Amino acid sequence: MSIVVFTEKNKAAAQIAGILSGGGFNRASIDGIPVYDFKKNGKEWRIMGLSGHIMGYDFPPEYNNWKECDPAVLLDIDPVKNVLKKPYAIAISKLAGHADELILACDFDREGENIGFEARSIAQKVSKAPVKRARFSSLSAGEINQAFENLLEPDENLAMSAEARQILDLRMGAAFTRFLTLAVRERAHTKGVISIGPCQTPTCGFVYERERLIRDFESKDFWKIEGLFSYSGKDFMGTHRGGHIYDKAKADGIFRRIKDCKKGIVAKKSEKESAINPPYPLNTTEFLKRASKFLGISPDTALEVAEQLYLAGFTSYPRTETNKYADDFDFKASLIGFSSGEFREQVLAILSQPEIRCRNGTRDGHDHPPIYPIKAANRQEVEKNVRMPDVWKVYDLIVRHFIANLMPPAVFDKTRLEVHVRDEIFDTTGSIMKDAGWLAVYPFETKNDKFLPNVELNKEVDVKKISNTKSRTTPPKRLTEAELLTLMDKNGIGTKATAPSHIETNKKRGYFETKGKSIAILDTGFTLMESLDSTVPILVKPDIRARIEALIQDVEDGQKTFENSLEEGSHLIKEMYSQLSSGKEQIVMKMAGTITDENISSDKKNFIGECPECGRMLRIINTDKGRFVGCSGYPTCKKTYSLPKTGALTVMRSKECKKEGVAIVKVGNKYHWSVGMGPCFTCDSEKVCFPPDVVGPCPKCDGSMFILTTKDTRFLACTNRCGYTQSLPKEGRLTIQKKCGQCDWKQIRLKAKDKDATEMCINLRCASRRPNRS
DNA sequence: GCAAGGTC
CATH class of the missing domain: 1.10.290.10 (Topoisomerase I, domain 4)
Structure with missing residues (x-):
């Protein structure tokens, strides 16, 4: 009699062999895969560990060329299951060929049952031996012995529920990913993949939702009234019970009433011990x-x-x-x-x-x-x-x-005081650690002591100061990775082992990135989520995973057949697909922008800034016919700005056009340009965006004299172009300094190569036209 | 090249 056991992983195989054999087993190997042999009650046992799933679904090869296959076809084609880990399949066949009984002993869950069935499907090609299931919740001796003494029938429903999940995930992921990727590539030149999946997409959705809150946040002013009190030489702070007061008049009223008070009364005092328990064990x-x-x-x-x-x-x-x-x-x-x-x-x-x-x-x-x-x-x-x-x-x-x-709780003495200043109430708390307990070995969570003076009830305290400070509410913070994991866990997105990989997928796709511990959404991710939210909203929310989960749970519970749930699931996917394709233009238009935008914004020479019309990117475009500034949203967005035909173009990154928020382009050395505003010096925003280097008032009109630099020369010109000019030294670097003191012009500093810098007033009408050495 | 789930 020969019994062959399959476990989910090698580790479990070794452990089970140890328990069932009482320690006396041999470690053999079939083509490099460990097998544990022993004899027990005249029966020969052979236990082999699998390596998680050894089979996987894929579409038949003729559907593998993205360009030649309409993604919609995938909605009706059934994927096929293949062996992905050949050596394991071979070992299974070799073992099963000589078996009188087969036992599936994978983890007791959906995927575990399914992995066992993979082994069974391979084994049954060479063996007619009965197949049993050992079901245990831990690898303890008690459970294992019990499980192998009371073998059960394999659970078809449990295994098939995982099967349905695999097919639905693949169908949806492949169809949506190909559809979007190909659609975007019609507009933007990119090798990148725009992927969609029932776990990765809602994961990005969480980050998107938070980003929306941050972007839509409207900051409000509030006032906070605090008191600095003192008792027997020790100071302590209290906060007015009103907390954040949004009504300025109300805050001012309270403040006025009590600001000159010198005394307060401790009207309430409570002391209690509070304990903080150690954290739960780590899953x-x-x-x-x-x-x-x-x-x-x-x-x-x-x-x-x-x-x-x-x-x-x-x-x-x-x-x-x-x-x-x-x-x-x-x-x-x-x-x-x-x-x-x-x-x-x-x-x-x-x-x-x-x-x-x-x-x-x-x-x-x-x-x-x-x-x-x-x-x-x-x-x-x-x-x-x-x-x-x-x-x-x-x-x-x-x-x-x-x-x-395993340690006792940390114990704190907590004191609360209520201080009354006239009829206004201030709260304050103190906390002193009495016993560190588990915190002694856990430096990651520190709790600082906050001391309060030992003041009794109804005692008078000095009021040293009452303050009324204005603050603004701040937008919510970005999600941390820890918070994202919590959200995923709560909403059933991914499993313990896969949650990190869904976060990684989003990073790999350029949907979001981590900055320190928090997560920042990227343009592509934001735009994708925004587009999906308006076309297939279910995708952005955890609902999509929940819908699939519900379908396969019904298979597990025997409420639905595998075929029915697959059909329902495919129907759901088709519905979403049709929503997606009807929104194609809208999505692609926006997405293509972000794809090209990524290239554009890294192209420092031609990148101008954000398009004021559509929010995408403006850049300098050179064609045979000439050059201009265009929007990456073309042809949807037709925003353009003309550029002068000649002269070297420099984007002035340190300056910003205040009128339209785009960059200022300097053309040659002759003029300054602000994109879309015509020559900067004729624009009404000129002085704001690109302040001229003004030296002083024009002696002829009410304009100002500024340094005008051209390709060949430089001189002082009037901002009103009244015609008054004055020459400047040709060599050296000019910078404007402080006021002259004797006239209303500013001094200039001249630093020529190999010479000392000089500072002087250049106003011809100035009384002190003597260069000062500095 | 596409998903998510195991495991190493």
């Missing part, structure tokens, strides 16, 4: 959030580092939903290694308790324990074995979190 999402928030490591990188720490045996399996430890979890075994190092004191305290108490969370994915340290190690050891940047920081976080989790 993947929580780990990624904290790595981002505390260490500034991106979710993608953090997961990779944790993976390597796991493979090197330092920490436990990093992909887990569970944030509670099993009742029989052996804390002692994991703690003992830390009882001599930096955490000696705390760990010994934990170990000395009659029973180790842990603050557990409530999520149980029935998969793996929370992330915890397997092995105590010092920095050198960790860095030697895992050569990745920040590996120590990540390990240190996991260790500290694990220990903190």
Whole structure:
């Protein structure tokens, strides 16, 4: 009798072999893939770990050329399933050929059931052996023995629900991505891909929604009244109960009534102890959030580092939903290694308790324990074995979190005072840490003490100052990666293992980028989301994932057949597709702008600025017939500005046209131009945008004399062009200095090469026409 | 070349 078991991964195979065999198993290998053999009760067991999914869907090859295949066709073509990891398929066949019984022992979830079915489909080509399912929620000895003693039937519905997800995700992703990419390429020259997916798009949607809030935010003035009080020589602050007061008259009224008061009364006082519990154990999402928030490591990188720490045996399996430890979890075994190092004191305290108490969370994915340290190690050891940047920081976080989790709460003494100044109420709170508890090993969250003087109820305090300060409300902040992960988690976007990859996809596509810990949307991402929001709004919101999820949940529950849910899902996708294609012109018009815009704005020589008509990019265009400034939105936006036919063009980046908000272009050395305003010196905004270097009033009219530089010479000219001029030295750098003192002109400073600088007044009518050495 | 889900 030969029994063959397939698990989701090698690690699980080894562990299960160890448990079922009681430790006595052989490690063999089939074409490099580990297989664990042992004998038990006269039966021969062979356990092999898969590598997650070993098969995957794709469209038949004839639909793989984007240009020759209308993306809409993909809505009706069924993708086909192929083996992606050949060596595993071969090993499965070899093992199954000799099996009398096959057992699927992958993770107990949708994808796990599906992965098991992949192995089954390969095995059944060579074997007629019955196929059973071992279902367990953790890799503990108790659960595993129990599961293998009570084998179940494989769950067709569970497996097929994952199948439906795969097909719907691919159908939608491929059709929409190809459609948009090809459509944009009709207008803009780009190799880039505009991708859409049921997880990546709503992920970008979250970032977009926040950006909308920021851009649409209207700042309001408010006033805040604060009091500086003093009792027995110690100062403390209080804030008026009105908080942010938006009515200036009201704030002023309060302020006037009490500003000259010298005394206040402590009308209420409460003291209470407050405890802050340690955080729940780390599941993947929580780990990624904290790595981002505390260490500034991106979710993608953090997961990779944790993976390597796991493979090197330092920490436990990093992909887990569970944030509670099993009742029989052996804390002692994991703690003992830390009882001599930096955490000696705390760990010994934990170990000395009659029973180790842990603050557990409530999520149980029935998969793996929370992330915890397997092995105590010092920095050198960790860095030697895992050569990745920040590996120590990540390990240190996991260790500290694990220990903190077993420690008592941090305890604070909190005092609240209510100070009355006349009839106005000021609130103030103080907080003093009485017992650091878990915070002693968790430096990432610091709570500063805030001291208050020890003042009793109904005592009088001095009022040193009452202030009434004006502030403005500020727009919401950009999302941090940690917040984005929280939103994704809450809305069921992605899974513990895939959430970071959806964030990465958006970055790769140029939809958003991270700046420090926060996420900034890019032009392409914003425009795409804005376009989708007005054509296929469901895509931008988590609803799309929820709709697909509901369909496949029905398959899992047996409420719908696989075929029916696939049909419904495809119908939904078709509906969205038709909305998308009816909005094609509108979307493409905007999107093409952002694609070319990216090239344009990096083209420093020709980039002018934002088009005042449509918001896209203005740049200098050179043609055979001449040159002009045009908008990247052409042909939709026909905004142009003419340019002089000759003369070198320089975009003056430091100056800005105040009239239309575009750049100022300097033409040759002869004139100054502001785009769209004609020659700058005839525009009514000239003095604002490109202030002439005025030296002083014109002696002939009410204009001003300014330095006019031309290609060949320079001289003083009148801003009114009244005809009065005055010559200037030909050599050297001219800068305008402070007022002369003896007349109403400004002095100029002349610095010629190899000569000392001179400062002088050049007004011919000035009394002191003597150069001063400086 | 397209998605999202596993795992290494």
